[in-house]
Amino acid sequence: xEAKPKRSLRLFIRDNGVPIxxxxxxxxxxxxxGKPLGFLLQETIGRMARNSFIVLSLVVPIVAGLGLNFAIxxxxxxxxxxxxxxxxxxxxxxxxxxxxxxxSFPLALLLGWGAGSIMNKAKGREMIAGMIxxxxxxxxxxxxxxxxxxxxxxxxxxxxxxxxxxxLRNTVDLQVIKWALDNLLKVRLGPVSLPLATFAATALLTxxxxxxxxxxxxxxxxxxxxxxxxxxxxxxxxxxTRMVAMLISTVLAAIGQILFLQNxxxxxxxxxxxxxxxxxxxxxLVGGATVTKATVGQALLGTFMFHLLFIVSPYAGQNxxxxxxxxxYFRAFVAYAVIAFxxxxxxxxxxxxxxxx
Amino acid sequence: xxxxxxxxxSVSDLGLPRLTxxxxxxxxxxxxxxxxxxLGDLVNSSIGRxxxxxxxxxxMVPAIQCGIGPNFGLPVGIIxxxxxLVLSMEMGxxxxxxxxVASALGLSLxxxxxxxxxxxxxxxKGQEMMVGTYVGFAVVSGxxxxxxxxxxxxxxxxxxxxxxxxxxxxxxxxxxxxxLDNLLAIKIGAIKFPTGLVLCxxxxxxxxxxxxxxxxxxxxxxxxxxxxxxxxxxxxxxxxRVTGTAMSTAMGALGIIFYAQSYGxxxxxxxxxxxxxxxxxxxxxxGASPKTASIxxxxxxxxxxxxxxxxxxxxSQSVISGDISEIIRLIVSNGMVLYALTRGPGxxxxxx
Numbered sequence: 291x292e293a294k295p296k297r298s299l300r301l302f303i304r305d306n307g308v309p310i311x312x313x314x315x316x317x318x319x320x321x322x323x324g325k326p327l328g329f330l331l332q333e334t335i336g337r338m339a340r341n342s343f344i345v346l347s348l349v350v351p352i353v354a355g356l357g358l359n360f361a362i363x364x365x366x367x368x369x370x371x372x373x374x375x376x377x378x379x380x381x382x383x384x385x386x387x388x389x390x391x392x393x394s395f396p397l398a399l400l401l402g403w404g405a406g407s408i409m410n411k412a413k414g415r416e417m418i419a420g421m422i423x424x425x426x427x428x429x430x431x432x433x434x435x436x437x438x439x440x441x442x443x444x445x446x447x448x449x450x451x452x453x454x455x456x457x458l459r460n461t462v463d464l465q466v467i468k469w470a471l472d473n474l475l476k477v478r479l480g481p482v483s484l485p486l487a488t489f490a491a492t493a494l495l496t497x498x499x500x501x502x503x504x505x506x507x508x509x510x511x512x513x514x515x516x517x518x519x520x521x522x523x524x525x526x527x528x529x530x531t532r533m534v535a536m537l538i539s540t541v542l543a544a545i546g547q548i549l550f551l552q553n554x555x556x557x558x559x560x561x562x563x564x565x566x567x568x569x570x571x572x573x574x575l576v577g578g579a580t581v582t583k584a585t586v587g588q589a590l591l592g593t594f595m596f597h598l599l600f601i602v603s604p605y606a607g608q609n610x611x612x613x614x615x616x617x618x619y620f621r622a623f624v625a626y627a628v629i630a631f632x633x634x635x636x637x638x639x640x641x642x643x644x645x646x647x
Numbered sequence: 648x649x650x651x652x653x654x655x656x657s658v659s660d661l662g663l664p665r666l667t668x669x670x671x672x673x674x675x676x677x678x679x680x681x682x683x684x685x686l687g688d689l690v691n692s693s694i695g696r697x698x699x700x701x702x703x704x705x706x707m708v709p710a711i712q713c714g715i716g717p718n719f720g721l722p723v724g725i726i727x728x729x730x731x732l733v734l735s736m737e738m739g740x741x742x743x744x745x746x747x748v749a750s751a752l753g754l755s756l757x758x759x760x761x762x763x764x765x766x767x768x769x770x771x772k773g774q775e776m777m778v779g780t781y782v783g784f785a786v787v788s789g790x791x792x793x794x795x796x797x798x799x800x801x802x803x804x805x806x807x808x809x810x811x812x813x814x815x816x817x818x819x820x821x822x823x824x825x826x827l828d829n830l831l832a833i834k835i836g837a838i839k840f841p842t843g844l845v846l847c848x849x850x851x852x853x854x855x856x857x858x859x860x861x862x863x864x865x866x867x868x869x870x871x872x873x874x875x876x877x878x879x880x881x882x883x884x885x886x887x888r889v890t891g892t893a894m895s896t897a898m899g900a901l902g903i904i905f906y907a908q909s910y911g912x913x914x915x916x917x918x919x920x921x922x923x924x925x926x927x928x929x930x931x932x933x934g935a936s937p938k939t940a941s942i943x944x945x946x947x948x949x950x951x952x953x954x955x956x957x958x959x960x961x962x963s964q965s966v967i968s969g970d971i972s973e974i975i976r977l978i979v980s981n982g983m984v985l986y987a988l989t990r991g992p993g994x995x996x997x998x999x
Contacts, residue, residue, distance in 0.1 A: 411989040418719075418776045419988045422981050425924070429977030436974070437967070611796065613811075619791035626788050630781035637771035637778065 308632065309578040309591065315624075316598050323605035328481035330601060337597040338590075339472065339488040340553035344546030344570045345589045346495050347539050352584040353503065354535035355515030358571045358629075361405040361420035361536070365543025366563035367431050368398035373548060373557055374435070377462050378445050384474070386467035387552060394544040401427070402540030406533035413518070417581075417633075424567060435559055458559045468555040488549060495542065496586045502538075511535055515582065572596060572625040581636040599624065664986045668932055668951055668979060675958045682965040687837030689958055696953035698828075698844045699909040700929065703922070704945040705852060706898035707930040711940035712859075713891020714871030714884075715768050717930065717984075720779030721923035722787045723764050724899025727757035729790075732904055732913050733813065736822050737801045746823040749904055757900025761893030768892055769885050776937075780923070787920045794915050817913040824911040844909060851898070852942045867891050871938070928952060928980030931987045955979065 303310060320330060344362065351359040372394030381389045405423055412419035439445045440456035450462055474487035502508045510531045513521040518528050547566065551557050574584060577592020600621050607617025679689065703721070710718035718724075731753025740748045764782070771778045795812040799805055803821055804813050818824070830843025858864045870877040870887035877884050903922075907913045930940055933948020956972055963971040 408985065408989055414773070415776065415988055417774075418780065419985065421777075421780065422984045422988065425977060426981035426985055429974050429981065432974050432977070433971075437971075613795065616792055616795055619788055619795065623785060623788040623792065626781055626784035630778060630785045633774055633778045633781060634767065634771050637774040640773070 306578050308576060308628070309588075309595070312576045312595050312599070312628075316595050316602070319599055319602035319606045322610050323602040324609055325602070325605055330598065332482045333601045334594060334598045335482060335484065336553070337601070338593050339485045339492070340550045341546075341570070341573070341597065342492045342590060342593050343495060343549050344543055344566060345573050345593045346492070346499065346586060347542035347546050348570055348574050349499055349579075349584045349586060349589055350502070350511070350542075351535045351539045352579065352582065353508075353515050354511040354532055355518065355582070356409055356420075356532060356535060357417045357581045358574075359420055359536070359539050360417055360567045360571065361409075361423050362539060362543035362570060363424035363563050363567045364401040364405055364427050365398050365540040366547040366566040367427060368394040368401055368540070369544035369547030370394075370551070370557060370559070370563060371397055372544065373464060373467075373551055374439075374445070374450075374458065374462060374559070376467060377464060377557070378447055378450065380466055382466045383470045387470050387548060390467070390548050391545055394548065395541060398541045398544035399537060402537040403533070405540060406536035409536060410529045410532060421567070428563075431563075432560060460558055460560055462557040462559055464551060464555050464557055467552050470552055471549060472553055485553075488553070491549065496590075499586055507531070507534065568625060568629070569596070572628050575628050575632045580632060596625075662934075662986075664983050665932060665934065668955065668983075671979075672951065672955050672958070675955070675962050678966065679958060679962040682962065684961045684965055685837070689961065691838050692957040693950075693954040694838070694840060695909065696957050697950050698841050698848060699906050700902075700925070700953055701848045701946060701949045702851060702898060702902035702905050703926045704929040704933075704949040705848070705855070705942060706895045706902055707926055707935070708855065708895075708940045708942055708945050709867070709891040709898070710895035711930070711935060711937065712871050713867045713888045714874065715765075715775045715779075715888055715892055716937045717776065717927040717935075718779060718892070718895045718899070719776050719923050719927065720764055720768070720783045721895070721899045721926055722783035722919045723760050724757045724896035725903045725919040725922055726786055726790050727760045727896065728753040728900035728903035728907075729913065729915060729919065730756055731900065732907055733794075733799070733804065733817075733915075736804060736817070737799050739801070741822050743823065743826050746826045746904070746908060749823075750901060753900040753904050754897050757897035758893050760900075761896025762889055764896055765889035765892030769888055783923060784920060787917065791916050813915055815914070815916050815918075817915070819907060819911050819913060823908055826908055827905065828909050841909065844905060847905070851901075852946065856942055863887075863890070924984070925952070925976070925980055928983045931983045932979075936990075937987055952980070 320327070323330070344366070347362055347365065348359050351357070369390070372390035372392070375393045376386045376390045379389070405420065408419055408423055409416040434443070436457045438456075439458045440451045445451060445458065450458055452459055471487050471491065472485035475485070475490075477484045477486055503512065510521070510526045511534075513524060513526055514528045514531045521531075522528050543566075547563065551562065554562075573593045573596035574589050575592065576596045577588035577590070579585070579588040579592065603621040603624075604614040604617035607620060608614045680686075706721065706724065707717050710716065728749075731749045731751070734752055735745050735749035738748070767782065768775050768779065797813075799813055804817055806812060806814055827844040827847055828841035831846070832842055833840040859868070866877070866882045867887045867890060869880065870882055870884040871891070874884050877887070903919070929948040929952040930945050931948065932952050933944035933946065935941070935944040935948070956976055959972040959975045960970060963975075
């Protein structure tokens with residue numbers, strides 16, 4: 291009887307290596323930062339509220355077998371296009387949020403369709419294709435907003451347009467919708483204030499995703515994710531299922547970016563989306579997700595720990611090594627290293643499975 | 648063969664994106680000519696950029712030939728080269744000896760890093776590109792801490808204020824900037840030809856061509872072309888992949904040293920993060936695929952890609968008074984990589 295719990299503990303550690311390691315890292319960071327827990331909790335919860343939605347948008351493509359969706363950057367771009375429209379039209383408050391979502395929705399569908407088609411052509415290397423597609427579309431995005439804004443796109447506000455008469459300035463003020471959702475229902479709990487409405491949106495999405503996986507479509511996604519050939523034989527339209535997964539993910543990422551930026555309050559037209567993919571993916575992996583398996587719980591846990599580490603590392607760097615920069619480099623290193631490690635681990639396991647077969 | 652057949656065959660040989668790049672380049676030259684952009688400057692910057700970047704692109708060739716695909720982990724090699732550069736300067740070497748010390752250190756570190764990286768890449772078959780990209784990113788950001796914390800002392804290398812940590816950009820003007828460029832340099836009017844650098848790159852390219860004909864070179868190519876067949880022929884595929892990766896990484900190390908002496912600055916911290924992508928794009932533009940590549944692919948690709956970038960700056964400035972070259976770079980290079988990734992056999996565990 292004694293051997294059993296011991297073995298399952300070892301199994302538990304083996305299966306949850308990344309989150310356990312990260313938890314330890316967070317613990318060390320919190321101690322080294324020397325900051326009061328209330329402050330850290332407030333910061334982490336604020337960041338979690340604004341970021342969870344985007345991280346959750348990664349779950350569906352993983353289950354459908356497309357791996358980590360580096361192309362959510364495209365969704366973020368669509369969301370930002372919606373926000374630019376709202377900032378120009380000066381739609382305030384919640385109406386502004388909904389207008390931004392409405393504008394970005396068709397764009398996200400279009401971009402998601404493009405991404406889905408490319409991934410169906412690049413089976414087996416979806417992730418690298420998605421990443422390169424993100425860089426490529428960044429070029430197109432810059433072309434549209436640096437040269438199209440004010441010439442083809444009817445953007446008139448002189449505060450948004452560069453002095454030369456066309457092209458968007460780098461910073462667009464989002465005062466019209468700042469905290470529109472966060473402040474809708476805010477509850478103070480001791481030192482921490484909770485933006486309940488934003489959490490409600492995240493909860494709604496969590497519920498929606500788990501509902502999706504119990505429908506026929508969700509089951510098809512699971513099947514396609516496990517083995518494309520077997521799914522094809524079973525009569526599932528694999529390409530179509532994968533496409534739907536990409537569409538869902540891209541649209542969710544667009545909404546996620548809108549929620550993210552309503553919390554930040556300013557849009558950096560040319561860099562706000564730059565790190566969206568990397569950081570969301572790192573956060574998801576930190577929670578214990580892999581290239582082929584991800585749950586809603588892992589996404590939320592990962593977002594929490596990742597942001598906690600993000601907050602404490604500059605302080606810890608300052609206290610331990612006398613330089614906040616070290617902490618900032620450290621967190622970038624952690625984000626990249628977690629992704630590299632998970633990718634390597636994934637293909638190692640897949641290689642072993644192939645040998646066993 | 649009739650003319651029409653010949654045209655359609657050469658179009659399909661070239662592939663649509665390559666043709667687009669060439670046509671775009673030609674039209675830019677025409678627009679530039681009409682707008683009166685000085686041709687001498689263009690040729691100059693085209694030659695300069697080509698010779699600076701050529702070795703970084705050539706480093707893709709052994710990687711592709713040995714079967715790991717385009718080496719997205721090139722920053723690993725670049726970091727080795729940067730360590731070589733910084734150490735040589737820290738030890739107080741200047742001029743040509745300084746350059747030689749940096750190259751020797753960079754090359755040997757690059758080879759060591761390359762062997763280690765090659766063993767890693769061998770374990771992740773099928774995902775080399777993705778793992779390589781993120782290993783490269785992780786190494787670059789990890790090295791940011793190294794640059795900041797290592798006890799370098801040379802006053803030209805560290806921050807003037809505070810005196811801790813290396814500078815983000817280190818000028819080579821007091822050390823060995825342009826030593827290769829100026830070696831035997833030929834000046835014809837406005838055009839300066841960096842003979843020494845071009846000769847060095849040419850020598851490495853020629854040596855690699857010779858290597859391709861040796862037993863090891865043929866075995867490496869076979870390992871990349873057809874793993875099963877190579878194994879049946881008694882070739883140690885894993886070792887060949889490590890060899891190719893190490894060669895690629897060492898070339899990347901030397902490549903950044905060539906680049907830095909020509910540019911006149913050493914860029915540390917996050918600068919190497921994205922440096923693999925232009926090299927990958929250039930070799931693909933030159934006609935390589937993720938499975939096959941040759942030295943001529945690398946040279947032609949670098950010439951096309953760098954000329955394109957060199958010419959967009961003045962031409963776009965004369966036409967729309969704005970710099971569009973960054974956008975062109977993003978769209979052309981990533982478009983080319985995407986095109987290469989979406990062609991060829993898909994699916995399967997080893998669809999690299």
